[in-house]
Protein backbone atom coordinates (compact mmCIF):
# COMPACT_ATOMS: atom_id res chain seq x y z
CA UNK A 1 0.00 0.00 0.00
CA UNK A 2 1.07 3.58 -0.43
CA UNK A 3 2.17 5.19 2.84
CA UNK A 4 -0.01 7.80 4.47
CA UNK A 5 0.97 11.43 3.77
CA UNK A 6 4.06 12.80 5.52
CA UNK A 7 3.26 14.13 8.99
CA UNK A 8 0.22 11.88 9.42
CA UNK A 9 -0.65 11.57 13.12
CA UNK A 10 -0.74 8.04 14.55
CA UNK A 11 -1.81 7.43 18.11
CA UNK A 12 -4.39 6.38 20.66
CA UNK A 13 -7.35 7.87 22.50
CA UNK A 14 -8.67 7.72 26.08
CA UNK A 15 -11.15 9.51 28.37
CA UNK A 16 -10.44 10.67 31.91
CA UNK A 17 -13.16 8.88 33.88
CA UNK A 18 -12.47 5.58 32.08
CA UNK A 19 -8.69 5.81 32.38
CA UNK A 20 -7.39 8.24 34.97
CA UNK A 21 -8.73 7.36 38.42
CA UNK A 22 -7.39 9.41 41.37
CA UNK A 23 -10.96 10.60 41.87
CA UNK A 24 -10.33 12.12 45.33
CA UNK A 25 -6.75 13.29 44.79
CA UNK A 26 -5.20 16.57 43.76
CA UNK A 27 -8.26 18.60 44.74
CA UNK A 28 -10.47 16.98 42.10
CA UNK A 29 -14.20 17.51 42.57
CA UNK A 30 -16.84 14.86 41.93
CA UNK A 31 -17.89 14.18 38.40
CA UNK A 32 -21.26 13.09 37.05
CA UNK A 33 -19.75 9.69 36.17
CA UNK A 34 -18.36 9.05 39.66
CA UNK A 35 -21.77 7.67 40.74
CA UNK A 36 -22.00 5.15 37.92
CA UNK A 37 -21.57 1.53 38.95
CA UNK A 38 -19.86 -1.19 37.00
CA UNK A 39 -22.17 -2.89 34.55
CA UNK A 40 -22.04 -6.37 35.99
CA UNK A 41 -25.45 -6.27 37.65
CA UNK A 42 -27.26 -4.49 34.86
CA UNK A 43 -26.56 -3.23 31.40
CA UNK A 44 -26.45 -0.37 30.71
CA UNK A 45 -24.48 0.74 33.74
CA UNK A 46 -26.34 3.10 36.04
CA UNK A 47 -26.01 5.80 38.67
CA UNK A 48 -26.85 5.03 42.27
CA UNK A 49 -29.23 7.61 43.73
CA UNK A 50 -31.24 7.88 46.95
CA UNK A 51 -34.83 9.11 47.11
CA UNK A 52 -36.12 11.11 50.12
CA UNK A 53 -37.84 7.97 51.49
CA UNK A 54 -34.47 6.23 51.65
CA UNK A 55 -35.02 3.95 48.67
CA UNK A 56 -32.29 3.56 46.09
CA UNK A 57 -32.97 4.07 42.42
CA UNK A 58 -30.70 3.25 39.50
CA UNK A 59 -31.76 5.33 36.52
CA UNK A 60 -30.01 4.38 33.31
CA UNK A 61 -28.58 7.72 32.45
CA UNK A 62 -25.42 6.93 30.61
CA UNK A 63 -24.84 7.57 26.95
CA UNK A 64 -27.60 6.27 24.67
CA UNK A 65 -29.74 4.97 27.51
CA UNK A 66 -31.00 8.18 29.03
CA UNK A 67 -33.91 7.90 31.45
CA UNK A 68 -35.46 10.70 33.47
CA UNK A 69 -33.96 11.24 36.92
CA UNK A 70 -36.58 12.32 39.50
CA UNK A 71 -36.06 15.84 40.88
CA UNK A 72 -35.58 14.64 44.46
CA UNK A 73 -33.08 11.88 43.71
CA UNK A 74 -29.63 12.51 45.16
CA UNK A 75 -26.46 10.70 44.05
CA UNK A 76 -25.02 8.41 46.67
CA UNK A 77 -22.15 5.95 47.08
CA UNK A 78 -23.09 2.50 48.42
CA UNK A 79 -20.54 0.29 50.09
CA UNK A 80 -21.58 -2.83 48.23
CA UNK A 81 -21.13 -1.23 44.82
CA UNK A 82 -18.03 -0.75 42.69
CA UNK A 83 -17.60 2.63 41.01
CA UNK A 84 -15.09 2.19 38.18
CA UNK A 85 -14.20 5.86 37.62
CA UNK A 86 -12.67 6.13 41.10
CA UNK A 87 -9.64 4.09 40.26
CA UNK A 88 -10.19 3.41 36.56
CA UNK A 89 -6.83 1.94 35.48
CA UNK A 90 -4.82 4.53 37.37
CA UNK A 91 -3.29 6.66 34.62
CA UNK A 92 -3.14 9.32 37.35
CA UNK A 93 -0.20 7.53 38.96
CA UNK A 94 1.10 5.55 35.97
CA UNK A 95 1.13 8.11 33.19
CA UNK A 96 4.90 7.95 32.72
CA UNK A 97 4.86 4.18 32.19
CA UNK A 98 1.84 4.38 29.86
CA UNK A 99 3.23 7.21 27.77
CA UNK A 100 6.55 5.35 27.43
CA UNK A 101 4.65 2.30 26.11
CA UNK A 102 2.81 4.44 23.58
CA UNK A 103 6.09 6.04 22.52
CA UNK A 104 7.58 2.58 22.03
CA UNK A 105 4.85 1.87 19.48
CA UNK A 106 5.85 5.07 17.67
CA UNK A 107 2.81 7.21 18.52
CA UNK A 108 3.21 10.85 17.55
CA UNK A 109 -0.14 11.91 19.00
CA UNK A 110 -2.08 11.03 22.15
CA UNK A 111 -5.72 11.96 22.63
CA UNK A 112 -6.85 12.32 26.24
CA UNK A 113 -9.60 14.25 27.95
CA UNK A 114 -9.16 16.74 30.75
CA UNK A 115 -11.33 16.06 33.75
CA UNK A 116 -13.43 19.22 34.16
CA UNK A 117 -13.81 18.74 37.92
CA UNK A 118 -10.03 18.37 38.34
CA UNK A 119 -9.67 21.94 37.03
CA UNK A 120 -12.89 23.43 38.48
CA UNK A 121 -14.01 21.10 41.28
CA UNK A 122 -17.58 22.39 41.41
CA UNK A 123 -17.52 24.07 38.01
CA UNK A 124 -18.42 27.43 39.53
CA UNK A 125 -15.11 28.66 40.98
CA UNK A 126 -13.44 31.83 39.67
CA UNK A 127 -9.95 30.35 39.66
CA UNK A 128 -8.77 26.92 38.49
CA UNK A 129 -7.38 24.31 40.85
CA UNK A 130 -3.58 24.63 40.53
CA UNK A 131 -2.97 20.98 41.40
CA UNK A 132 -5.21 19.89 38.57
CA UNK A 133 -3.41 22.15 36.11
CA UNK A 134 -0.05 20.85 37.38
CA UNK A 135 -1.07 17.23 36.75
CA UNK A 136 -1.87 17.87 33.09
CA UNK A 137 1.25 20.02 32.69
CA UNK A 138 3.24 16.96 33.77
CA UNK A 139 1.35 14.74 31.32
CA UNK A 140 1.93 17.19 28.45
CA UNK A 141 5.63 17.56 29.35
CA UNK A 142 5.98 13.79 29.29
CA UNK A 143 4.27 13.57 25.89
CA UNK A 144 6.51 16.25 24.44
CA UNK A 145 9.59 14.50 25.82
CA UNK A 146 8.58 11.50 23.70
CA UNK A 147 7.77 13.56 20.61
CA UNK A 148 4.00 13.22 20.95
CA UNK A 149 1.44 15.86 20.08
CA UNK A 150 -1.36 16.22 22.65
CA UNK A 151 -4.91 16.07 21.25
CA UNK A 152 -7.11 17.37 24.05
CA UNK A 153 -10.79 16.62 24.53
CA UNK A 154 -12.08 19.48 26.66
CA UNK A 155 -15.29 17.73 27.67
CA UNK A 156 -15.77 13.97 27.28
CA UNK A 157 -19.46 13.29 28.12
CA UNK A 158 -19.14 14.71 31.65
CA UNK A 159 -19.36 17.65 34.02
CA UNK A 160 -18.68 18.50 37.66
CA UNK A 161 -21.56 16.94 39.63
CA UNK A 162 -22.42 20.30 41.20
CA UNK A 163 -23.27 21.74 37.80
CA UNK A 164 -25.75 18.94 37.18
CA UNK A 165 -27.33 19.22 40.63
CA UNK A 166 -27.43 23.01 40.92
CA UNK A 167 -28.28 24.08 37.39
CA UNK A 168 -29.65 20.95 35.73
CA UNK A 169 -26.57 20.82 33.54
CA UNK A 170 -26.67 22.04 29.98
CA UNK A 171 -30.38 22.87 30.16
CA UNK A 172 -29.13 26.10 31.77
CA UNK A 173 -27.35 28.85 29.83
CA UNK A 174 -25.22 29.38 32.91
CA UNK A 175 -23.19 26.35 31.77
CA UNK A 176 -21.92 28.35 28.78
CA UNK A 177 -20.12 30.74 31.15
CA UNK A 178 -18.77 27.88 33.28
CA UNK A 179 -17.50 26.05 30.20
CA UNK A 180 -15.82 29.18 28.77
CA UNK A 181 -14.09 29.91 32.08
CA UNK A 182 -12.84 26.33 32.03
CA UNK A 183 -11.65 26.63 28.39
CA UNK A 184 -9.86 29.91 29.09
CA UNK A 185 -7.99 28.31 31.99
CA UNK A 186 -6.91 25.42 29.71
CA UNK A 187 -5.84 27.68 26.86
CA UNK A 188 -3.82 29.87 29.25
CA UNK A 189 -2.13 26.90 30.89
CA UNK A 190 -1.50 24.59 27.92
CA UNK A 191 -1.95 26.78 24.84
CA UNK A 192 1.79 27.06 24.10
CA UNK A 193 2.16 23.31 23.86
CA UNK A 194 -1.11 22.05 22.42
CA UNK A 195 -2.30 22.55 18.89
CA UNK A 196 -5.26 20.15 18.56
CA UNK A 197 -8.43 20.57 20.61
CA UNK A 198 -11.86 18.93 20.65
CA UNK A 199 -14.61 20.95 22.31
CA UNK A 200 -16.92 17.97 23.06
CA UNK A 201 -16.92 14.22 22.65
CA UNK A 202 -19.71 12.54 20.64
CA UNK A 203 -21.94 15.60 21.00
CA UNK A 204 -24.53 13.93 18.74
CA UNK A 205 -24.84 10.89 20.99
CA UNK A 206 -24.75 12.19 24.55
CA UNK A 207 -28.05 12.64 26.34
CA UNK A 208 -29.41 12.71 29.87
CA UNK A 209 -28.01 13.06 33.36
CA UNK A 210 -24.53 11.48 33.13
CA UNK A 211 -23.13 13.35 30.14
CA UNK A 212 -25.40 16.43 29.92
CA UNK A 213 -26.48 16.87 33.54
CA UNK A 214 -30.18 17.14 32.63
CA UNK A 215 -32.64 15.18 34.76
CA UNK A 216 -35.27 15.32 32.04
CA UNK A 217 -33.86 13.81 28.88
CA UNK A 218 -36.93 14.41 26.70
CA UNK A 219 -36.34 16.03 23.31
CA UNK A 220 -37.44 19.63 24.16
CA UNK A 221 -34.99 19.78 27.08
CA UNK A 222 -32.32 17.89 25.22
CA UNK A 223 -32.24 19.96 22.05
CA UNK A 224 -32.26 23.18 24.07
CA UNK A 225 -29.30 21.84 26.06
CA UNK A 226 -27.59 20.98 22.76
CA UNK A 227 -28.10 24.56 21.57
CA UNK A 228 -26.26 25.77 24.67
CA UNK A 229 -23.45 23.33 23.87
CA UNK A 230 -23.32 24.60 20.27
CA UNK A 231 -22.96 28.19 21.47
CA UNK A 232 -20.41 27.21 24.13
CA UNK A 233 -18.34 25.29 21.57
CA UNK A 234 -18.43 28.11 19.02
CA UNK A 235 -17.41 30.69 21.61
CA UNK A 236 -14.60 28.41 22.80
CA UNK A 237 -13.32 28.05 19.22
CA UNK A 238 -13.34 31.83 18.71
CA UNK A 239 -11.60 32.38 22.06
CA UNK A 240 -9.08 29.61 21.33
CA UNK A 241 -8.23 31.06 17.92
CA UNK A 242 -7.72 34.49 19.47
CA UNK A 243 -5.49 33.16 22.25
CA UNK A 244 -3.60 30.49 20.24
CA UNK A 245 -3.19 31.41 16.55
CA UNK A 246 -1.77 27.95 15.68
CA UNK A 247 -4.61 26.00 17.31
CA UNK A 248 -7.02 23.81 15.35
CA UNK A 249 -10.44 22.92 16.71
CA UNK A 250 -12.78 20.05 16.12
CA UNK A 251 -15.76 18.53 17.89
CA UNK A 252 -16.08 14.78 17.97
CA UNK A 253 -19.10 12.98 16.47
CA UNK A 254 -20.25 9.37 16.82
CA UNK A 255 -20.35 8.41 13.14
CA UNK A 256 -21.40 4.82 12.75
CA UNK A 257 -22.12 4.49 9.04
CA UNK A 258 -25.82 4.18 8.22
CA UNK A 259 -27.34 2.14 5.40
CA UNK A 260 -30.89 1.84 4.10
CA UNK A 261 -32.17 -1.71 4.66
CA UNK A 262 -33.15 -1.99 0.96
CA UNK A 263 -33.29 0.15 -2.18
CA UNK A 264 -37.02 0.71 -1.61
CA UNK A 265 -37.52 4.50 -1.94
CA UNK A 266 -39.23 4.64 1.47
CA UNK A 267 -36.19 2.99 3.10
CA UNK A 268 -33.86 5.41 1.29
CA UNK A 269 -35.90 8.39 2.45
CA UNK A 270 -36.04 7.18 6.03
CA UNK A 271 -32.29 6.61 5.86
CA UNK A 272 -31.78 10.24 4.86
CA UNK A 273 -33.96 11.44 7.73
CA UNK A 274 -32.14 9.34 10.31
CA UNK A 275 -28.72 10.28 8.91
CA UNK A 276 -29.69 13.91 9.41
CA UNK A 277 -29.97 13.25 13.14
CA UNK A 278 -26.16 13.25 12.97
CA UNK A 279 -25.67 15.86 10.24
CA UNK A 280 -27.74 18.26 12.37
CA UNK A 281 -24.75 18.50 14.70
CA UNK A 282 -21.95 18.59 12.14
CA UNK A 283 -23.71 20.97 9.73
CA UNK A 284 -24.50 23.47 12.48
CA UNK A 285 -21.04 23.47 14.02
CA UNK A 286 -18.91 23.23 10.88
CA UNK A 287 -20.95 25.61 8.71
CA UNK A 288 -21.99 27.97 11.49
CA UNK A 289 -25.77 27.89 11.08
CA UNK A 290 -28.65 25.52 11.66
CA UNK A 291 -29.50 23.62 8.45
CA UNK A 292 -32.80 24.14 6.62
CA UNK A 293 -34.05 20.68 7.67
CA UNK A 294 -33.60 21.49 11.39
CA UNK A 295 -37.18 22.74 11.73
CA UNK A 296 -38.69 19.50 10.40
CA UNK A 297 -36.28 17.35 12.41
CA UNK A 298 -37.17 19.15 15.63
CA UNK A 299 -40.91 19.11 14.93
CA UNK A 300 -40.86 15.36 14.38
CA UNK A 301 -39.14 15.08 17.75
CA UNK A 302 -41.84 17.17 19.41
CA UNK A 303 -39.63 20.24 19.86
CA UNK A 304 -41.58 23.45 19.20
CA UNK A 305 -38.43 25.55 18.73
CA UNK A 306 -35.05 26.50 20.14
CA UNK A 307 -34.83 29.52 22.42
CA UNK A 308 -32.05 31.72 21.09
CA UNK A 309 -30.60 34.86 22.57
CA UNK A 310 -29.29 37.82 20.68
CA UNK A 311 -25.76 37.07 19.53
CA UNK A 312 -26.18 33.29 19.38
CA UNK A 313 -26.40 33.15 15.59
CA UNK A 314 -23.36 35.39 15.25
CA UNK A 315 -21.44 33.24 17.73
CA UNK A 316 -22.18 30.08 15.71
CA UNK A 317 -20.86 31.78 12.57
CA UNK A 318 -17.70 33.04 14.25
CA UNK A 319 -16.76 29.74 15.85
CA UNK A 320 -16.86 27.17 13.06
CA UNK A 321 -14.66 24.10 13.30
CA UNK A 322 -11.31 23.65 11.57
CA UNK A 323 -11.71 19.90 11.08
CA UNK A 324 -14.34 17.21 11.64
CA UNK A 325 -13.33 14.44 14.01
CA UNK A 326 -15.32 11.33 14.64
CA UNK A 327 -15.48 7.89 16.21
CA UNK A 328 -16.19 4.92 14.00
CA UNK A 329 -16.79 1.43 15.37
CA UNK A 330 -19.60 -0.07 13.32
CA UNK A 331 -22.41 0.53 10.86
CA UNK A 332 -26.18 0.44 11.32
CA UNK A 333 -29.11 -0.27 9.04
CA UNK A 334 -32.42 1.57 8.94
CA UNK A 335 -35.76 0.81 7.30
CA UNK A 336 -38.97 2.76 6.81
CA UNK A 337 -41.60 2.37 9.51
CA UNK A 338 -39.04 1.46 12.15
CA UNK A 339 -39.89 4.13 14.71
CA UNK A 340 -37.72 2.49 17.34
CA UNK A 341 -34.49 3.23 15.51
CA UNK A 342 -31.79 3.84 18.06
CA UNK A 343 -28.19 2.92 17.78
CA UNK A 344 -28.94 -0.70 17.04
CA UNK A 345 -31.02 -0.33 13.89
CA UNK A 346 -32.12 -3.30 11.80
CA UNK A 347 -29.83 -6.31 11.39
CA UNK A 348 -27.43 -6.29 8.46
CA UNK A 349 -27.22 -9.82 6.99
CA UNK A 350 -23.91 -9.07 5.28
CA UNK A 351 -21.90 -8.28 8.41
CA UNK A 352 -20.59 -10.22 11.39
CA UNK A 353 -20.81 -8.72 14.85
CA UNK A 354 -18.49 -8.43 17.85
CA UNK A 355 -19.22 -10.18 21.15
CA UNK A 356 -21.10 -7.01 22.15
CA UNK A 357 -23.24 -7.10 19.02
CA UNK A 358 -21.52 -4.29 17.11
CA UNK A 359 -21.48 -5.05 13.35
CA UNK A 360 -17.93 -4.99 11.95
CA UNK A 361 -17.72 -2.95 8.75
CA UNK A 362 -14.29 -1.70 7.58
CA UNK A 363 -15.56 -0.42 4.22
CA UNK A 364 -18.08 1.67 6.15
CA UNK A 365 -15.14 3.68 7.51
CA UNK A 366 -13.99 4.59 3.99
CA UNK A 367 -17.57 5.46 3.06
CA UNK A 368 -17.93 7.62 6.17
CA UNK A 369 -14.67 9.53 5.58
CA UNK A 370 -15.75 10.31 2.02
CA UNK A 371 -19.24 11.27 3.07
CA UNK A 372 -18.02 13.79 5.64
CA UNK A 373 -15.26 15.23 3.47
CA UNK A 374 -17.52 15.65 0.43
CA UNK A 375 -20.14 17.44 2.46
CA UNK A 376 -18.10 19.62 4.79
CA UNK A 377 -14.88 20.12 2.76
CA UNK A 378 -12.71 20.33 5.85
CA UNK A 379 -10.05 17.83 6.95
CA UNK A 380 -11.28 14.79 8.86
CA UNK A 381 -9.62 13.21 11.90
CA UNK A 382 -10.47 9.66 13.01
CA UNK A 383 -10.17 9.99 16.78
CA UNK A 384 -11.70 6.65 17.88
CA UNK A 385 -11.84 3.22 16.27
CA UNK A 386 -11.14 -0.19 17.75
CA UNK A 387 -12.42 -3.58 18.81
CA UNK A 388 -13.85 -4.37 22.25
CA UNK A 389 -13.14 -8.06 22.89
CA UNK A 390 -12.57 -10.58 25.66
CA UNK A 391 -8.84 -11.25 25.93
CA UNK A 392 -7.31 -14.33 27.55
CA UNK A 393 -3.90 -13.42 28.94
CA UNK A 394 -1.22 -16.01 29.78
CA UNK A 395 0.73 -15.89 33.06
CA UNK A 396 2.97 -13.13 31.62
CA UNK A 397 0.01 -11.04 30.57
CA UNK A 398 0.57 -11.83 26.88
CA UNK A 399 -2.50 -12.00 24.63
CA UNK A 400 -2.59 -13.51 21.12
CA UNK A 401 -5.11 -10.98 19.86
CA UNK A 402 -5.16 -11.85 16.16
CA UNK A 403 -8.84 -10.85 16.04
CA UNK A 404 -7.86 -7.29 17.05
CA UNK A 405 -5.08 -7.17 14.45
CA UNK A 406 -7.56 -8.38 11.85
CA UNK A 407 -10.11 -5.69 12.79
CA UNK A 408 -7.54 -2.89 12.80
CA UNK A 409 -5.76 -4.06 9.65
CA UNK A 410 -9.00 -3.99 7.67
CA UNK A 411 -10.12 -0.61 9.02
CA UNK A 412 -6.72 1.02 8.54
CA UNK A 413 -6.45 -0.32 5.00
CA UNK A 414 -9.80 1.33 4.20
CA UNK A 415 -8.59 4.56 5.79
CA UNK A 416 -5.52 4.35 3.57
CA UNK A 417 -7.73 3.82 0.50
CA UNK A 418 -9.91 6.80 1.43
CA UNK A 419 -6.81 9.00 1.51
CA UNK A 420 -4.63 7.57 -1.25
CA UNK A 421 -7.35 6.57 -3.72
CA UNK A 422 -10.37 8.76 -2.94
CA UNK A 423 -8.42 11.89 -2.01
CA UNK A 424 -9.84 12.52 1.46
CA UNK A 425 -7.75 14.92 3.55
CA UNK A 426 -7.24 13.10 6.87
CA UNK A 427 -5.09 14.53 9.68
CA UNK A 428 -4.61 11.39 11.73
CA UNK A 429 -5.90 8.28 13.47
CA UNK A 430 -6.11 7.67 17.22
CA UNK A 431 -7.12 4.12 18.10
CA UNK A 432 -9.48 3.51 21.04
CA UNK A 433 -7.91 2.69 23.46
CA UNK A 434 -4.20 1.81 23.43
CA UNK A 435 -4.14 0.68 27.06
CA UNK A 436 -7.08 -1.42 28.35
CA UNK A 437 -9.56 0.72 30.27
CA UNK A 438 -13.14 0.75 31.59
CA UNK A 439 -15.95 0.53 29.02
CA UNK A 440 -18.10 3.64 28.76
CA UNK A 441 -21.41 1.97 27.97
CA UNK A 442 -21.17 -1.09 30.21
CA UNK A 443 -18.65 -0.15 32.92
CA UNK A 444 -16.92 -3.47 32.32
CA UNK A 445 -13.20 -4.10 32.28
CA UNK A 446 -13.54 -7.30 30.30
CA UNK A 447 -14.51 -5.37 27.17
CA UNK A 448 -10.91 -4.67 26.23
CA UNK A 449 -9.56 -2.57 23.37
CA UNK A 450 -5.84 -2.15 24.10
CA UNK A 451 -2.49 -3.02 22.59
CA UNK A 452 -1.48 -3.20 26.25
CA UNK A 453 -3.17 -5.57 28.69
CA UNK A 454 -4.03 -4.26 32.16
CA UNK A 455 -4.33 -6.84 34.91
CA UNK A 456 -7.66 -5.85 36.45
CA UNK A 457 -11.17 -7.37 36.51
CA UNK A 458 -14.66 -5.85 36.40
CA UNK A 459 -14.61 -5.19 40.15
CA UNK A 460 -11.20 -3.54 40.18
CA UNK A 461 -9.26 -6.56 41.46
CA UNK A 462 -5.77 -7.08 40.04
CA UNK A 463 -2.25 -5.73 40.07
CA UNK A 464 -2.86 -3.18 37.28
CA UNK A 465 0.36 -4.46 35.72
CA UNK A 466 0.75 -3.46 32.07
CA UNK A 467 1.90 -6.01 29.43
CA UNK A 468 2.22 -5.92 25.65
CA UNK A 469 -0.24 -7.93 23.54
CA UNK A 470 0.58 -9.37 20.10
CA UNK A 471 -1.10 -6.35 18.48
CA UNK A 472 1.48 -4.07 20.14
CA UNK A 473 4.33 -5.04 17.81
CA UNK A 474 1.94 -5.23 14.84
CA UNK A 475 0.89 -1.59 15.37
CA UNK A 476 4.50 -0.55 15.86
CA UNK A 477 5.29 -1.91 12.38
CA UNK A 478 2.28 -0.13 10.83
CA UNK A 479 3.45 3.18 12.27
CA UNK A 480 7.11 2.61 11.32
CA UNK A 481 6.05 2.14 7.70
CA UNK A 482 3.51 5.01 7.90
CA UNK A 483 0.78 2.60 6.87
CA UNK A 484 2.59 1.03 3.92
CA UNK A 485 2.75 -2.37 5.67
CA UNK A 486 -1.04 -2.68 5.92
CA UNK A 487 -1.26 -5.16 3.05
CA UNK A 488 1.66 -7.33 4.21
Ligand code: BGP
Pocket residue numbers: 015018201202254327384388432438439440441442447
Ligand atom coordinates in the same frame (compact mmCIF):
# COMPACT_ATOMS: atom_id res chain seq x y z
C1 BGP B 1 -17.20 6.02 22.45
C2 BGP B 1 -16.75 6.85 23.61
C3 BGP B 1 -15.61 6.29 24.37
C4 BGP B 1 -15.49 4.79 24.36
C5 BGP B 1 -15.96 4.10 23.12
C6 BGP B 1 -16.15 2.60 23.21
O1 BGP B 1 -18.52 6.22 22.20
O2 BGP B 1 -16.40 8.14 23.19
O3 BGP B 1 -15.58 6.90 25.63
O4 BGP B 1 -15.70 4.15 25.53
O5 BGP B 1 -17.15 4.64 22.63
O6 BGP B 1 -17.36 2.31 23.83
P1 BGP B 1 -17.49 1.28 25.01
O7 BGP B 1 -16.51 1.70 26.04
O8 BGP B 1 -18.88 1.38 25.49
O9 BGP B 1 -17.18 -0.05 24.42
